[in-house]
Amino acid sequence: MNLNLNLPLIDISPFLKEAEMHTDSVSNAIAKKASAELMDKGHGIEDSKFKEILSLAREFFSQSPDEKEKISITKGDLARGYQRLGQNVTQYENDWHEGLDLYCPINESHKKIFKDTKIMTGENQWPTVKNFKKTYESYFKQLDILGRATMRCMALALGQEENFFLNSVDNSFWVCRVIGYPPLTKAVGDNVGISCGEHTDYGCLTFLLQDETKDALQVLSKSGEWVNGNPVPGALVVNIGDCINIWTNNIYKSTLHRVIHKSDSYRISVPFFFEPNLDAKIEALESCLKETGGEVKNKPVIYGEHLLSKVSKNFEL
Numbered sequence: 001m002n003l004n005l006n007l008p009l010i011d012i013s014p015f016l017k018e019a020e021m022h023t024d025s026v027s028n029a030i031a032k033k034a035s036a037e038l039m040d041k042g043h044g045i046e047d048s049k050f051k052e053i054l055s056l057a058r059e060f061f062s063q064s065p066d067e068k069e070k071i072s073i074t075k076g077d078l079a080r081g082y083q084r085l086g087q088n089v090t091q092y093e094n095d096w097h098e099g100l101d102l103y104c105p106i107n108e109s110h111k112k113i114f115k116d117t118k119i120m121t122g123e124n125q126w127p128t129v130k131n132f133k134k135t136y137e138s139y140f141k142q143l144d145i146l147g148r149a150t151m152r153c154m155a156l157a158l159g160q161e162e163n164f165f166l167n168s169v170d171n172s173f174w175v176c177r178v179i180g181y182p183p184l185t186k187a188v189g190d191n192v193g194i195s196c197g198e199h200t201d202y203g204c205l206t207f208l209l210q211d212e213t214k215d216a217l218q219v220l221s222k223s224g225e226w227v228n229g230n231p232v233p234g235a236l237v238v239n240i241g242d243c244i245n246i247w248t249n250n251i252y253k254s255t256l257h258r259v260i261h262k263s264d265s266y267r268i269s270v271p272f273f274f275e276p277n278l279d280a281k282i283e284a285l286e287s288c289l290k291e292t293g294g295e296v297k298n299k300p301v302i303y304g305e306h307l308l309s310k311v312s313k314n315f316e317l
């Protein structure tokens with residue numbers, strides 16, 4: 001398997017200038033692609049910010065196991081915090097990575113949806129690494145803006161008016177995973193699957209920042225082959241999540257992807273999941289139903305319930 005995916009490079013910048021008139025060229029580009037993965041340039045995020053995000057992550061993972069365990073998910077709400085190597089589970093197999101999960105701070109409207117569970121309802125647990133919290137929080141603000149801009153663009157690409165998705169994503173319950181991957185070797189143990197088992201992401205759009213490691217992230221292409229989603233400097237890989245799949249009745253399929261990292265480096269990736277509001281009802285859009293023959297292809301979901309059902313299967317405590 002040595003194929004490389006030629007991801008279309010999309011420049012989202014016209015949609016970031018809300019006050020200005022923009023052309024419809026970006027939404028046309030997205031509409032033509034009508035599928036899984038895009039690369040985003042023109043997102044307005046400085047290269048130096050990406051570098052800082054990655055190097056703070058590296059600094060955190062290089063701390064002692066004891067130091068990292070101080071902010072374990074088991075010390076908090078069972079979702080926010082550090083997961084040791086192998087603690088994350090995809091499809092019943094332990095993933096060969098360690099991670100730090102950070103979620104949108106919980107507010108009153110989120111609490112209503114999560115009223116019967118402890119999971120995700122606590123506070124983020126931050127590393128003591130200098131400038132970590134400040135830098136990540138400002139990065140999250142930028143990505144939240146980017147998420148809304150891309151959803152406006154999506155709406156136009158789908159023939160809707162520009163703000164069509166706004167009331168489903170204006171209180172986005174975003175998630176960020178900071179992930180560290182040691183090389184996957186034969187010796188890693190019985191129940192270990194791969195670096196990150198194959199899956200689709202749960203929500204709207206994933207903005208994935210990766211370090212320079214190649215041939216680790218793989219994406220299932222339309223023709224059914226696993227191809228590399230290698231990093232392009234300064235660009236983010238964008239995955240389509242389950243909710244867009246449901247909204248579009250499979251016109252935009254969610255991206256099936258996995259990670260197999262076998263080279264020597266310690267790989268870092270930082271996916272930011274731009275998600276719907278927790279109370280958003282996600283169901284096939286009329287226009288997409290018409291375009292796909294009228295049959296509803298996926299069960300509608302309330303986003304918070306969908307998220308909870310996925311997250312509760314994710315960890316070995």
Ligand SMILES: O=C(O)CCC(=O)C(=O)O
Nearest residue numbers: 177179196217259269271
């Ligand atoms: O590390 C990567 O490149 C992808 C990680 C991923 O797919 C995820 O956390 O959902």
Ligand SMILES: [Fe+2]
Nearest residue numbers: 199200201257
């Ligand atoms: Fe993913």
